[in-house]
Amino acid sequence: MAAVQNPPGRTDWAEESEPDLATAIPPPQITKNKDGTETIVTVFINEDGKRVKRTQRIKKTIVKKKENPRVAERKSWPKMGQETGREMGPRPDTTTLGENIIFKPVIGFKSGQQQEKAPEEDKKAEALKKMQIKCRICSGDHFTTKCPFKDTMAPEGEAAQPADMDAVTGGEAAGGLGAGGGGYVPPHLRKGGAATGERMGGGKFERDDLATLRVTNVSEFAEEGDLREMFARFGHVTRVFLAKDRETQKAKGFAFVSYADRSDAQVACERMDGYGFGHLILRVEFAKKST
Amino acid sequence: MRPILLSGHERALTQVKFSKEGDFIFSVSKDHVVCAWYSANGERFGTYHGHQGALWTVDVNPTTTLLATGGADSTMRLWDVKTGKLLKTWDYLTSIKRVEFSEDGKQLLGVTEKRTGQLSNIYVYDIINDVDAEQTSEPSLHIVVDELPRVTVAGFSYLNKYIITGHEDGSIAQWDAKTGEMLNNVYSHEDGMLVSDLQWSADRTYFITSSKDKTAKLHDTNTLEVLKTYVADTPLNSAAITPDPQQYVILGGGQAAMDVTTTSARQGKFEARFYHKIFEEEVGRVRGHFGPLNYVAVDPTGKCYCSGGEDGYVRVHHFDPPYFDFKYEVERERERGKF
Numbered sequence: 001m002a003a004v005q006n007p008p009g010r011t012d013w014a015e016e017s018e019p020d021l022a023t024a025i026p027p028p029q030i031t032k033n034k035d036g037t038e039t040i041v042t043v044f045i046n047e048d049g050k051r052v053k054r055t056q057r058i059k060k061t062i063v064k065k066k067e068n069p070r071v072a073e074r075k076s077w078p079k080m081g082q083e084t085g086r087e088m089g090p091r092p093d094t095t096t097l098g099e100n101i102i103f104k105p106v107i108g109f110k111s112g113q114q115q116e117k118a119p120e121e122d123k124k125a126e127a128l129k130k131m132q133i134k135c136r137i138c139s140g141d142h143f144t145t146k147c148p149f150k151d152t153m154a155p156e157g158e159a160a161q162p163a164d165m166d167a168v169t170g171g172e173a174a175g176g177l178g179a180g181g182g183g184y185v186p187p188h189l190r191k192g193g194a195a196t197g198e199r200m201g202g203g204k205f206e207r208d209d210l211a212t213l214r215v216t217n218v219s220e221f222a223e224e225g226d227l228r229e230m231f232a233r234f235g236h237v238t239r240v241f242l243a244k245d246r247e248t249q250k251a252k253g254f255a256f257v258s259y260a261d262r263s264d265a266q267v268a269c270e271r272m273d274g275y276g277f278g279h280l281i282l283r284v285e286f287a288k289k290s291t
Numbered sequence: 292m293r294p295i296l297l298s299g300h301e302r303a304l305t306q307v308k309f310s311k312e313g314d315f316i317f318s319v320s321k322d323h324v325v326c327a328w329y330s331a332n333g334e335r336f337g338t339y340h341g342h343q344g345a346l347w348t349v350d351v352n353p354t355t356t357l358l359a360t361g362g363a364d365s366t367m368r369l370w371d372v373k374t375g376k377l378l379k380t381w382d383y384l385t386s387i388k389r390v391e392f393s394e395d396g397k398q399l400l401g402v403t404e405k406r407t408g409q410l411s412n413i414y415v416y417d418i419i420n421d422v423d424a425e426q427t428s429e430p431s432l433h434i435v436v437d438e439l440p441r442v443t444v445a446g447f448s449y450l451n452k453y454i455i456t457g458h459e460d461g462s463i464a465q466w467d468a469k470t471g472e473m474l475n476n477v478y479s480h481e482d483g484m485l486v487s488d489l490q491w492s493a494d495r496t497y498f499i500t501s502s503k504d505k506t507a508k509l510h511d512t513n514t515l516e517v518l519k520t521y522v523a524d525t526p527l528n529s530a531a532i533t534p535d536p537q538q539y540v541i542l543g544g545g546q547a548a549m550d551v552t553t554t555s556a557r558q559g560k561f562e563a564r565f566y567h568k569i570f571e572e573e574v575g576r577v578r579g580h581f582g583p584l585n586y587v588a589v590d591p592t593g594k595c596y597c598s599g600g601e602d603g604y605v606r607v608h609h610f611d612p613p614y615f616d617f618k619y620e621v622e623r624e625r626e627r628g629k630f
Contacts, residue, residue, distance in 0.1 A: 068314075070312060070354075070355070074314060074315065074355065074373075075314070077373055079335075079336055080336070080337035080374055081327075081338030081339060081340060081375045082337070082338045083336065083337045083338065084337070089332070089334060090295075090334040091334070094297060094335045095295060095296070095298075095332070095333035095334060096295075097293050097294075097295060097296070098293060098295065100292070100293045101294060101577055101578065101579065103565075103575055103577050103608075103610075103613065104575065104613040104614075104617075105574035106574060106575060106617075107572070107619060109574050109575050109576070110573075
């Protein structure tokens with residue numbers, strides 16, 4: 001009895017209305033196709049008074065099912081009460097489908113554990129997606145610890161810090177864990193530790209942040225060599241970093257170019273901003289210190 | 292599973308019932324109208340008009356030809372399921388809180404409310420299963436419940452042997468269905484906590500009662516002995532036993548309607564709770580209603596269940612495979628023949 005209407009993938013059931021406004025409505029034409037489907041062409045006047053031609057392709061499938069004869073008889077009962085005279089099938093005003101509920105019995109069910117867990121996890125994942133990872137050193141979209149400049153460049157504000165810290169800790173009693181009233185002082189900030197706990201390569205190779213350009217809108221097929229070639233025209237390029245996707249090895253769309261001299265960087269910034277590279281237009285600016 | 296929402300009522304549902312084959316659902320609510328639905332697709336078959344007050348109860352006979360309803364207009368009515376014709380009206384002095392057909396459909400009981408100087412009464416009528424027949428006005432049995440507190444729920448046991456009643460104070464009583472004599476009376480629920488529902492197992496040898504004391508209990512019909520106890524964290528309005536081979540009971544409840552506005556849906560605990568019938572352990576919940584569940588009913592063929600809520604909706608749930616496949620390890624072992 002089940003006639004499956006409009007099998008998925010067929011969208012051509014509503015066609016444009018025809019220009020000629022003949023008043024006569026031809027009877028629906030039914031043609032049988034070779035593949036067992038039927039094509040029904042109906043012409044009717046729609047709510048706006050327009051003539052509409054509708055082509056439906058219908059595939060009929062016969063599903064046989066055993067049923068209790070009493071149930072089958074009840075199915076064909078004419079409707080009554082408020083439903084008198086209405087057609088078969090659920091009506092949207094009284095019957096609606098709810099949202100899908102996953103119900104799976106589990107041993108040791110605890111309220112709030114089973115069903116609440118899922119949405120919470122979703123939330124976490126969503127929060128992660130929303131959270132933008134921003135490097136404190138180069139403002140790239142990676143963690144600070146993964147930054148390629150982490151050895152050469154301190155996060156913003158840190159350069160000024162040690163001096164202040166020294167001033168603070170200088171007044172304190174020498175060394176000692178929890179010495180004085182000042183609570184815990186991390187070893188590298190203690191007076192004795194300041195000398196030994198020198199940061200590896202700190203300061204010496206620290207990149208001159210003022211001469212670093214941030215290049216965005218880089219084509220994903222770009223290579224570091226291409227960038228170096230382009231930017232070397234304006235002065236000595238000390239370093240080119242092109243952010244790449246770890247898995248695909250394709251460029252992520254941004255890069256950093258460091259110059260030995262800030263004035264070169266200035267020129268490069270002006271010249272290269274808006275330069276067409278690949279199919280994209282580069283955007284070049286001085287690398288901002290992250291806040 | 293995708294629940295089907297039936298929104299034919301304008302006010303809170305009070306009872307929902309399946310036909311014996313599970314193809315029909317009958318629902319009554321406080322809006323005076325009885326609705327009949329096809330459970331398979333949620334299509335409304337029709338409505339039954341005539342009651343002048345809130346409806347409290349509905350039941351259908353085993354052949355799905357006669358429908359009995361009772362309500363606050365102090366009448367119990369009998370309807371032709373197919374045409375919606377009113378066949379018989381019995382008038383009382385107080386409202387009808389519960390109607391139930393016997394297992395064979397030959398008897399119908401009605402429980403009147405204890406109010407305004409009237410005691411709770413149980414009336415039993417012999418019913419002729421023919422829509423054209425003249426139904427009797429004289430009860431074949433009339434029990435005046437004078438010693439026990441108000442009767443809230445009642446039902447016929449197997450073979451019409453006993454009538455079991457649940458009372459306002461949490462007690463359960465057993466009556467001889469022939470003579471009307473009280474045989475047994477037990478206090479299985481907490482004192483003073485109303486018995487809100489009584490539903491039978493398929494063979495009516497045991498039944499489940501739910502109570503406002505936040506528990507549902509499985510009772511033996513003969514001895515009224517408590518076989519199992521299911522502890523919930525909210526006052527219960529209804530409890531149902533799923534037919535074999537599935538071993539669940541479904542409990543429905545939630546905070547009283549008057550407290551609802553101050554709580555969110557989750558805190559209100561408006562969920563159908565599934566417990567394992569034997570192990571008394573909760574195995575899952577089904578959410579959806581925006582108010583307490585006033586009644587839960589299980590399709591006698593076990594394919595679906597529905598719940599009627601204070602929010603005016605009936606939600607019909609057709610079970611998914613996990614429901615049918617779920618078993619405890621000991622059950623699996625028994626199947627493999629270890630025991």
